[in-house]
Amino acid sequence: xxxxxxxxxxxxxxxxxxxxxxxxxxxxxxxxxxxxxxxxxxxxxxxxxxxxxxxxxxxxxxxxxxxxxxxxxxxxxxxxxxxxxxxxxxxxxxxxxxxxxxxxxxxxxxxxxxxxxxxxxxxxxxxxxxxxxxxxxxxxxxxxxxxxxxxxxxxxxxxxxxxxxxxxxxxxxxxxxxxxxxxxxxxxxxxxxxxxxxxxxxxxxxxxxxxxxxxxxxxxxxxxxxxxxxxxxxxxxxxxxxxxxxxxxxxxxxxxxxxxxxxxxxxxxxxxxxxxxxxxxxxxxxxxxxxxxxxxxxxxxxxxxxxxxxxxxxxxxxxxxxxxxxxxxxxxxxxxxxxxxxxxxxxxxxxxxxxxxxxxxxxxxxxxxxxxxxxxxxxxxxxxxxxxxxxxxxxxxxxxxxxxxxxxxxxxxxxxxxxxxxxxxxxxxxxxxxxxxx
Numbered sequence: 001x002x003x004x005x006x007x008x009x010x011x012x013x014x015x016x017x018x019x020x021x022x023x024x025x026x027x028x029x030x031x032x033x034x035x036x037x038x039x040x041x042x043x044x045x046x047x048x049x050x051x052x053x054x055x056x057x058x059x060x061x062x063x064x065x066x067x068x069x070x071x072x073x074x075x076x077x078x079x080x081x082x083x084x085x086x087x088x089x090x091x092x093x094x095x096x097x098x099x100x101x102x103x104x105x106x107x108x109x110x111x112x113x114x115x116x117x118x119x120x121x122x123x124x125x126x127x128x129x130x131x132x133x134x135x136x137x138x139x140x141x142x143x144x145x146x147x148x149x150x151x152x153x154x155x156x157x158x159x160x161x162x163x164x165x166x167x168x169x170x171x172x173x174x175x176x177x178x179x180x181x182x183x184x185x186x187x188x189x190x191x192x193x194x195x196x197x198x199x200x201x202x203x204x205x206x207x208x209x210x211x212x213x214x215x216x217x218x219x220x221x222x223x224x225x226x227x228x229x230x231x232x233x234x235x236x237x238x239x240x241x242x243x244x245x246x247x248x249x250x251x252x253x254x255x256x257x258x259x260x261x262x263x264x265x266x267x268x269x270x271x272x273x274x275x276x277x278x279x280x281x282x283x284x285x286x287x288x289x290x291x292x293x294x295x296x297x298x299x300x301x302x303x304x305x306x307x308x309x310x311x312x313x314x315x316x317x318x319x320x321x322x323x324x325x326x327x328x329x330x331x332x333x334x335x336x337x338x339x340x341x342x343x344x345x346x347x348x349x350x351x352x353x354x355x356x357x358x359x360x361x362x363x364x365x366x367x368x369x370x371x372x373x374x375x376x377x378x379x380x381x382x383x384x385x386x387x388x389x390x391x392x393x394x395x396x397x398x399x400x401x402x403x404x405x406x407x408x409x410x411x412x413x414x415x416x417x418x419x420x421x422x423x424x425x426x427x428x429x430x431x432x433x434x435x436x437x438x
Contacts, residue, residue, distance in 0.1 A: 002120040004112035008037030012115060013045035017063055018053025020198040020231050022083060024149035026051045027139035029082075029111035034140065036112045047078045047115050050099065051108075052085035054164050056333040060085060060094060067098035078118045082108055087168035090125055093337035105169060106131040134175035138183050141190040146384050146412050148192040149231075152180045152215060153199025158234075160272040161339040162301070162332065165200065172204040177218055184219050193226035193412050194253075194382060195219065202230065203237025213241040220249050226414065227382065227396060229253040232299075235275045238283045243290040255398035256287055257297035257326065263318030264311035267304050271340070277318060284322050295397040297326030302359060303352030304332045305343035312355050319363045323370055325399060327363050329356050371422035374399070378432060380414045391415065391431070400426035409433065 012033050016026040029049065030040045048070050052063035067079055081089075081099035088094045090104055101118040103126040114126065134154060142148055155172040156165075175183075184195055197216070199205060205212045212230075219228055228251055235258060246252045262268050263277045287294050300315060319327065331352040334341040347355075381393040381401045389404050393415070401417055402425070409415040409431060417429040 002116045002122075004036050004116050006116040006119055007033065007112060010038050010047060010115070010119060011041045011045040012038045012047045012049060013041050013043070014049045014051060015066055016051045017059055017066075018051075018055065018084070020149050020196060021151055021154070021200055022051050022053060024139050024151040024198060025083070025108050025137075027142060027149070028137050028151075029108060031138060031140035032109075032111045033115060038115065044074055045077055047080060047118055048074070049080045049082055049111070049115070051083050052081055053083070054085040054088040054094070054168065054335070056330065057335075058333065060096075064096065064098055067096075071098065080114060080118050082111075082114065084165050084168045086125070088164060088337070090128070091168065091337060093164065093167075093335070102126065104128060109136050131170070134173060135179040137175070138179075138186075141187050141192055144384070144411065145191040145193075146382065147194045147196060147229075148187045149196050149198050150180065150184055150187070150219075151175070151198050153202055153205045155204075156201040157204055158201065158272065158274065161343075162271060162304070162335065164335040164338055167337060169200050172201060172206075174199075174205050174207050177207045177210045177215055180215060181218050181221075184225070185222055188222050188224050191412065193414075194229060195225060195227070196229045196231050198231035201234060202232070203234045211241065212237060213239070213245045216242075216245050216252065217248075220251060225251065227251055227253055229255070229398075232257045232259060234259065235280055235283050238287060240286075243287065246291055246294075250396075253396045253398065254291050254294040255297065255325070255396070256294060257299075258283065259299040260315075260318060260322075261299060261301050262304065262307070262311070263315035264307070267307050267311050267315075270306060270343075271301070271304060277314065281318070281321070293397065295325040295399070296322055297328070297398070298322070298324050299328045299330065300359065301330050301332050302355040303347035303349075305340060305347065306345045307332075307347055312359075316359055316362045319359055320366055323366050324363065325367065325370060325397070327360070327367075329359055331356050368422060371399070371427055374419050374427055375421060376419065378416055378418050379427070379429070381417045382414050383409045383411050385411065395427075401429060402426070403429040403431055405431035405433065407431075407433070 053059040079099045081102045086102040087104040103114045109132045152175045155170045157172045379395045383393040403417045416432040419429040
């Protein structure tokens with residue numbers, strides 16, 4: 001590999017697709033490349049790094065389309081594909097001819113070597129290299145210092161039959177407690193008020209002798225941290241110890257994104273999910289008992305092979321009963337290399353599309369009633385952007401709020417907002433903060 005000093009002075013753009021883990025890793029690569037003298041840019045670049053996802057066919061399509069647009073608009077730019085999609089190419093599960101160089105997840109912590117290699121006209125797929133410990137990963141604070149991701153875990157010990165990222169990310173591994181704390185402290189010192197703890201399977205976090213609740217407790221020792229949010233968490237991660245941590249400190253945001261995938265036991269078993277619909281409902285009930293104000297998000301897959309009409313209706317009832325504030329619906333996408341790709345009882349595409357629409361039609365009135373219950377309440381909203389007197393941000397329990405204010409509310413600060421109505425995107429209101437400068 002050429003020396004990493006070869007990248008100094010070059011412009012590098014990083015384009016990110018997919019999950020919060022990918023977003024963290026893009027910030028990590030930006031930090032690495034900046035430290036080696038590269039300039040991270042949003043526009044024209046010498047090298048464009050595509051940090052791409054392989055979870056669905058649509059995710060791959062977006063990466064290919066982006067690569068083609070870049071090649072057309074900037075024919076002299078080098079294109080690098082990194083991450084899960086590159087690993088899928090290496091395994092033979094897919095192809096990606098639009099990039100000059102491909103490098104799997106194991107290369108992300110060595111981003112300087114990858115960019116130096118493509119600048120020296122290296123082509124093709126970089127061979128696998130030993131994966132560095134997670135303690136070697138550290139991300140830069142985002143340009144707009146409101147919410148930053150803290151990756152503490154990677155890989156997965158589960159074997160869901162539809163999941164390609166599980167195959168390419170490898171077994172579960174964790175960042176040590178001390179290194180995670182140091183990274184969080186740096187983010188807080190840089191002015192970030194909210195940190196989102198993330199991983200591929202956060203329930204699997206385990207520094208020797210330390211669990212996820214212990215990690216959260218340590219991070220809450222940071223006095224200037226305003227909010228600590230937990231990203232997607234599987235059913236087995238919602239423990240009594242975790243709920244106790246949430247009750248102890250209100251800076252832990254009471255929004256739980258717990259992927260359900262289906263509300264039918266037969267479909268869940270075929271997916272390889274290690275719980276029943278009743279067990280999922282019991283977890284939600286336990287959270288609500290401990291934290292009555294908590295909100296919930298989830299992921300649902302419709303049209304999984306063998307999903308009958310009745311099985312789908314059970315998923316609709318789950319969406320109604322749980323009253324999710326946030327819902328991601330995916331149509332099943334067969335991924336070569338996964339067991340589900342060989343299942344023969346596929347649900348036709350038109351049926352999948354109809355089910356995706358129906359479940360959203362079922363959920364939206366439920367969401368509307370939940371949002372209506374917030375009208376006339378006063379909410380603390382962390383401001384993320386503003387345009388004149390119009391501000392946008394999120395409540396602690398992850399409800400998007402647009403509000404008007406006679407005085408500008410600083411980005412990254414909380415504002416007290418009286419909610420006046422709901423909108424298509426969440427809630428609307430008026431700031432109750434006053435300008436006391438006179």
